[in-house]
Amino acid sequence: MIDVKTAVNAAYEYIKSIQYMMGSSLGDLRLEDVELSDDKSFWLITLGFDIPKKAPKSQLKNLIPTSLASTPVLYEREYKL
Structure with missing residues (x-):
């Protein structure tokens, strides 16, 4: 067996x-857990x-001028074992 590092x-x-292959770049890649x-x-x-x-998508966004309607990018945390 190989060592944990x-x-x-x-x-x-x-x-x-x-x-x-996952469709986007991965941000904030971190080690979450290690188990044997x-x-x-x-x-x-x-x-x-x-x-x-x-x-x-919101229909209300169409009513707001584009200069005011900028939405911040939201992120989801994903985990892979």
């Missing part, structure tokens, strides 16, 4: 290598990251 580094590199599997064969590594959240 090597496993965490491999998880980071893996998630970074597939972020293009019950049979002590694998490291279970949870990574968390922020992805842009689509703002709900």
